[in-house]
Amino acid sequence: MAKREYPDSPRVGVGAVVVKDGRILLVQRAAEPNRGxxxxxxxxxxxxxxxxxxxxxxVLEETGIVVHARHPxxxxxxxxxxxxxxxxxxxxxxDLLADYVRGDLKAADDALDVRWLSPADLETVDLSASTVRILRHIKFHG
Structure with a gap:
């Protein structure tokens, strides 16, 4: 497997944008980059x-929930x-759009915490710069 830190070539990352009942699924990162x-x-x-x-x-590894991923x-x-x-x-x-299927949130793997956050809740947590850009791009307003 290619190294995450000081790699010889770019790594491919994948994420899931999951919105349920006007709230978006976010994790508090346990590992670098963007720890915390x-x-x-x-x-x-x-x-x-x-x-x-x-x-x-x-998503399953980090949050304990099952999602159905759709399109980028x-x-x-x-x-x-x-x-x-x-x-x-x-x-x-x-990052792909994904639909919640089932399960209860439980922080695991590379997540310190995991939550469903409303647009108002986003003002109370420290977001990564890329997450701010994604939320603007998808026009997340709950």
């Missing part, structure tokens, strides 16, 4: 896995350099 910030659930795509399969697996709604590059200017992280991330 709230973000769309997701992670690295595994070899031989489709975007949809990866998004569904990542947002794609972006994520770079983070260290103090010497070396690329510490480089991801190409594709």
């Amino acid at each position: 910030l709230w973000a769309i659930p997701g992670g690295s795509l595994e070899l031989g896995e489709t975007l949809k399969e990866g998004a569904e697996r990542e 709604v947002y794609a972006f590059d994520f770079f983070e350099k260290d103090r010497e200017g070396k690329i510490r992280f480089h991801f190409v991330i594709v």
